[in-house]
Amino acid sequence: MLRLILPVALFLISLLTIFPAPAYPLWLLAIIVDEFPWIPILVTFICLLTLKNVQYPLVSNLLLLGALLLFISPIIRAKMIANDLAKNVSANFGQADHWLRASTQSFSIAKIFNSVRNIDYITLPYKYNKMTPLSMAFYPSALGGKRPCVIVVHGGSWKSGDNTQLPELNSILSREGYHVAAINYRLAPDSQSPAPVQDVKDAIAFLKNNAEKWHIDTNRFVLLGRSAGAQIALLAAYTLNEPCIKGVIDFYGPADMVWGYSIPSNPLIMDSRKVMEDYLGSSYDASPKNYENSSPILFASEKSPPTLLIHGENDVLVAYEHSRRLNLKLQEKGVPHYLLTLPWATHGFDYNINGPGGQLSTYAVSYFLNSVTR
Template structure:
């Protein structure tokens, strides 16, 4: 009887955690569960499988044991959902990349560069052991002549340059964060030949837009002036941002700047800010309207021009740098419908753009670096970036 009760508790825990793979977070405090459950689904599968195996092997005709068996089956089914959806997503993403950048886009990447990339979109082994990266030198530099102290963290490849440069911009609702946030991607790409500049910006509500994009441009000016000292090839620059940082990355890429931008990657970045205010997600765990008001100084009715200028979707009237949009279908902070709309507008403008919507993923899916979502995103992101900065001039 004691074994049955223990199994029941373990099965209930497994099912309870697995339910968050399909449940949206109603409040901010539950976001970690809602986002993280899908990204640790291989671990949840293992948990549920072990409990199910113990329940079958030690089967007893008791009510707790029978309930444990049912709960373990339910937990296993839920935790398997991301991996069951993965093959179709991979096929769809490969087709989207080929349609946007050419069926032979990977062939345009130098063989020695391809050899350093991940060999498959997903590895179950890596879900458990993690994705390896090599140690790389990191230098922190303070920007001069900025209203508040701002730093740039520079991750340098082990080999001598020049190397393509990637500017990484963190997220955090424009209110929090620092350049060291999510450093694993910066280390990973630096270890594979990128000079990575993780940059900083002023935070709302103390500083309203356009302070943040001004800081991004100040960082780009620093890279233009001193990037070569850190091994960067200033003719091969790309931008990558997450969430609020993705909005800034797209804005910097889509408006005249100090550096020629070869490509931009948006991980779940806001796009149409006035529309996001008018039609917030339901449930809305971060109170989208209050976040936008803190960033832009009020609602759209009072700050219509700021909302327009801060929206990457406002700049699709002309061709833009090649763009990769990576969003989660279950994101209830920045909904994927806005990315679909942007992709359509960019294509109409003559921009090469691929949209990858991960069926099971929520916001900040890459917080679990070895999770199924980030493995997929990383596989296609590094190929997109390598294609975009390839030495050949004709990439189409």
Template sequence: MMSTLPSFIKEVLTGSAIFLSVIGLFLSIWIVVPVPTAFLLPLGVGAPEVCHWLLLLNFTAFGVSFFGIRSHWLQYVALGISGVGIVLSMLPFLQLSATQQQMQLAMEKELGKDYLTSIEQHFGRSHRFSLVDAFQGIPTSKIRYTPNIEFASPDSIPLRLDIYRPLQVGQYPGIVVIHGGGWQSGSPTTNADFSRYIAARGYTVFAITYRYAPTYKFPAQIDDVRSALAFIQQHAAEYETDINRIALLGRSAGAHLAMLAAYQQDAPPIRAVISYYGPSNLVKGYYEPPTPDPLNVRSVLEAFIGGTPDQLPEQYTKASPIHYANRSVPPTLLIHGGRDHISRIIFTRLLFQALQTAGNQAILLEIPWAEHAFDYIFNGPSNQLALYHTESFLAWALFENKNVNNGV
């Protein structure tokens, strides 16, 4: 049938097949190849999280090449390219089952084999990963949203938070969400899908911000987090929050601030803290940066602290959550991508070991294919796994675990 088509249509099919094959491979290759520059970082973050779409693209390219090209050598080249793309885009799926099992075992080891029995009514996902949700998106429910509430104004800089609440008026556990951005950028609206989703599960979510480096250096950011916590305590009744059931959750720089705030001896009662790929040892992070290093971690740390560890050793120590791991601290859930080239997973493993050695409750969940900021793709496979266990951990800490250690 191909031979009966006009020559220009044959050329279009051949060009389309080669184009699709090359594009599919180019996008898929970032599932395994670390990105060398900040410009390419979105590809490194996103490729594993849209692997289902990439798999569809690569199969489409394979089919078009198989049926649409009659030049043997071009067909073999296009089929080979799309075949490699298919293999690469399948890699996260090939690791999915084992990763699910390892995560579940880590949760059960720390919380008990039957921890899910009494908390299932408090979280919404009945499955750890859904291919339907990956393609269609994770369903969300309506909530109440109150933005731009000023909680402090240090140096006349207005700091605001957004509040997400269930539709029904009541009293709910509170979750304070702290955004990332290298301590230099970000907004309370960052990762709003998560805030909306988790509020619909029966929580009051406070998404807060803080002053940014390099204009404001550490400890300005942790002071701002503490100001937000004080504000939430003062207005707990107004915002339908049970002040005795508060958890902190942060991402990247926000996770660092969440741990730092929860681990202080004079911290308000905190029932749990959740770190998504947060830096925990700034000294080691400075001297042992990732390879490649697309964001230049040392320059980010220098802007945050105000110098190098040699110049400001005490500040780097004070700003490192691992420095406080030997204290009695709240239960901690650590979630980290195995391919993180911003905040290396090796330092999160060291924090996990230090917390457990000190007798604290800590759980480390590793996602082997995931890069830094994997959860920006809300319905991706990495975030689906993380979301399921985040929900169950929050339900355990804020609804069921009456004897949880507040770290005070």
């Protein structure tokens, strides 16, 4: 019976590829299962070859085969999405330059085993908050001349995290010819909305003032945010009225704070209402206007810049519904946009830039940037 425990455990773990994680530790495990699929595939394959003399061999083998198929499923589904990804993004944002279409695959199984060499960044203080500098990690473009700049806003529930998070995409974009400025911003509960949006505005002003030194094209900025940072990036893009913002990229961000408060996340994952109250200063009942003023979906209009949305359907921290609702609003307003839906993926799937979700999202980001900054 003890030998049957491992097949049962692997099968239950494999269900994370199709069902949302029910608890915080399982959410972390889901990232490994979904975006490092070769690990559970290898473990399951070894079990199939080595587990002998079990009491119920047929049950054991069926469980292991079922687990193996589910562990492989993110790769299969990623390949299916990849087949139409270039066509879908080009239909919404126009054709990208020839070099991107010719040299870049949206998904490669072989690439799952690769790593990314991060480049060095330069720390630049861009403003002071109570005598403490807010800084940006600046990745200069690998190409010469005046180049567009991507401003990256980190996640962390508005109260934690910093600009060193997930540097791999910053390095990739720098090599592709973009300056990347990953910013720190004022955190809750000491600072509340809209303080981080003002920080984005000040970061843009700083980069413009130093454009000649760093060879920045001041007419071509794109905002990119993850999770809480995506809410900040979207709100900045839709409310700052900066013509230099040519696009905004939203990785699994909360776009509708009013709806998000009404449908809290699983408390075994995160107390989402407490997180929002710390950021917005009160409950929704006490200050509904704060939630409305911090909901990007309510500010999306015909004048909003092109928007790329990227979200996993199994996200247990920020519901996929946020992106679905914003996608409909942008469609209604006629804003060029695209929602890249990853059916197996959970929150933070791009922790592995070369995983199935990481590869697809990186391709979509590269295509989007190439299109909106031409």
